Amino acid sequence: MKILLAMLLPLALLAQESAAKKEAEPEKKAAPAAEAPAPDTEKTFSGYIDVGARWVGWAGDRNTYRSMVNLSQGVRLVGMDFTIAPKASKLFDSARIQANNWGGDPYNTARFDVLKKGIYRYNGTYSNIAYFNYLPSFADPTAGSGAFLNQRATDTAIRNSDHMLEITPGSHIIPFFGYQRNSEFGSGITTLVEDRNEYPLRTGTRWSQHLYRLGARLEFNRWHATFEQGFTGFKDDQSVYSTEKLFGNRTQTYLGQTLFLSQGQQFYRTRGDGPYSKVLLTANPFNWLDLSGQLMYTKPNINSYFNQNIAGNLVSPELFLFYPRGTDYFYGDARMPRTSAGLNAELRPFSRLRIRQTWETDKFTNTTTGGLTSIIIPTTGAAINSTTPASDRLEVTRSRMQTEGLLDIAKGYTFRGGYRYEWGESLLRAGAYGGSIGTERGELKRHVALAGFQARPVKPLTLNADVEIGDGVKTYYRTGLMDTRKYRIMGRVTLPKSLLFSTIFSRFENQNPAATAKLSTVGPMLPNQLDFRSQAASANLQWMPGGGKKFILIADYTRSSIRSDVSYLYPLGLFSLESLYRDNAHTGTLMADVRLPVTKSYAGKLTFGGSFVTTEGTRPSRYYQPQGRLQLPLTPRLEFFSEWRYYGLTQANYTYEGFRSHNFMGGFRFVL
DSSP states (O other): OHHHHHHHHHHHHHHHHHHHHHHHSOOOOOOOOOOOOOOOTTOSEEEEEEEEEEEEEEEEOHHHHHHHTOOOOEEEEEEEEEEEOOSSOSSOSEEEEEEEEESSOSEEEEEEEEEETTTEEEEEEEEEEEEEEOOTTTTOTTGGGTOOOOTTOEEEEEEEEEEEEEESTTSSEEEEEEEEEEEEEEEEEEEEEETTEEEEEEEEEEEEEEEEEEEEEEEOSSEEEEEEEEEEEEEEEEEEEEOSOBOOSOOSOBTTBOOEEEEEEEEEEEEEEEEEEEEEEEEEEETTEEEEEEEEEEOOEEEEEEEEEEEEEEEETTTTEEEEEEEEEEEEEEEOOEEEEEEEEEEEEETTEEEEEEEEEEEEEEEEEEEEEEEEEOSSSOOEEEEEEEEEEEEEEEEEEEEEEEEEEETTEEEEEEEEEEEEEEEEEOOTTSSOOSEEEEEEEEEEEEEEEEEOSSTTEEEEEEEEEEEEEEOSSTTSOOEEEEEEEEEEEEETTTEEEEEEEEEEEEEEEEEEEEOSSSSOEEEEEEEEEEEEEEEEEEEOGGGGTSEEEEEEEEEEEEEEEEEEEETTTTEEEEEEEEEEEEEEEEEEEEEEEOSSSOEEEEEEEEEEEEEEESSOEEEEEEEEEEEEEEETTEEEEEEEEEEEEEESSOGGGOEEEEEEEEEEEEEO
């Protein structure tokens, strides 16, 4: 109740101030009601600023709340949209500034656009994301003992900015210059992996990427082209460290001794760069023919370094030796030239027939070299040195061709049919358990039949259906697409009194038939099978009487299910296990928007409703998010808003991850 009173206090004070002014002023005759003044299109300044404050109350697991919602309390710049359009300026004709959620929210955005007609156009965007991920049940081998420690935790800030400058926009030739930067920095938890044990340590992360590009767009009546040349630079630094004595995740002794880590440090350093070239082309040489194509070539290079220093009671199973100190140093580099291309054409030989042809290909080669130097310092005797050189090569080529025809057999009836062929091959180092030596070759080959229709038997009703049936001959990966079935049916009907109803049903199936994977030249043959199915059925209702001027109602419901069965090889015993995953979900949303007449010229708005998700299966859960928002105009240039949201999560198998939270916000919109 205190929070609610605090939210409404600014509105009450304004009401009292308005009443006091009314008593102090002499009584005037009531003026006849006038319509709202038309917006002044010649205004130099226009827009609005939303300023408010949020109060947060929560119960349950704080880390789960921060991983999913992460909204905090305090004063906020909720939103801003500000436009400057001077009547006579040599620098610019218009400038627009937009900003949202500044002052402590986990996702802040800003945008800045400037235009001088015929001279230049500048667009800049910025976003700041506070990424926090610390779910107690994830990567936590100690959860069963009641000690919750996520060993893959992250608490970082991600910042993205993008700048684009166009010269002479609207002309036939438009040169452009662009710069983009992405970065992340922060801390977290990761594991230092040693023989027969893992130790969770603190980690620091810092990476960034710069992208520079320049080029030109050619805009003509029958054809358009874009030529772009760019360069990217990348760096990634990570440090893992601990000066405390840790016993790791192993709960038993090894050969009668307890393994522990008294000091551990790891440093990763990666640097990468590479140019790229890109060409895009679209053309309409004839009224019955459209053509488009793209070509891109890039050649990145990456250099990596790794240094590790550890101390404690450590073990080398290969040498049957316990030792107190060790050092590892690794260096490596990788080069991956890549070429991607595609062509598209649409042919219209008759008014009712369209033929679409697409072709695309992607080819890259990844060549790596490196070396690992390890030093073991035993309790007595000389240090033991070992050097392991490493080199590898991966070649992948993938292509796809699709032919499709669309025929209008009658007014409102269109049928579609086509064929897609996918093929490719890869060359890579033979697997450790495959029984091969050197390299092995993988192949991709799939045939896909396409069909569908669109029908409009009566004006209010529209029906769509699409079917894809894939026949896989070979695939690169065990979990890749092989024998697939994909269906989608959609219907939409406009009912009387501004009612709009639509429904969608979709289903996807993928099966990799049981094959055999030989572990070694003398090993057993193990099954290698994947069976994946997903299905969803949804219905949506929109009611907007009078075009939605006074009332809008939106209702949506989805029933979905996922089933995944995949066999995998247990690395220690080299025997087959099966991974099963099930998820059956109900998702719903109900929202209403009501216009609140305040005066003849101004009106407020009340929005209320909510969403829910309930799941059964491998990880049953319940998630609810009701909400409400009130907007009331106080003066022609001042508006009060108040908002309430609730977040609630419960999980039957992970009760310690549940949380509940009430979020209240109140503030004002200042109209410029």
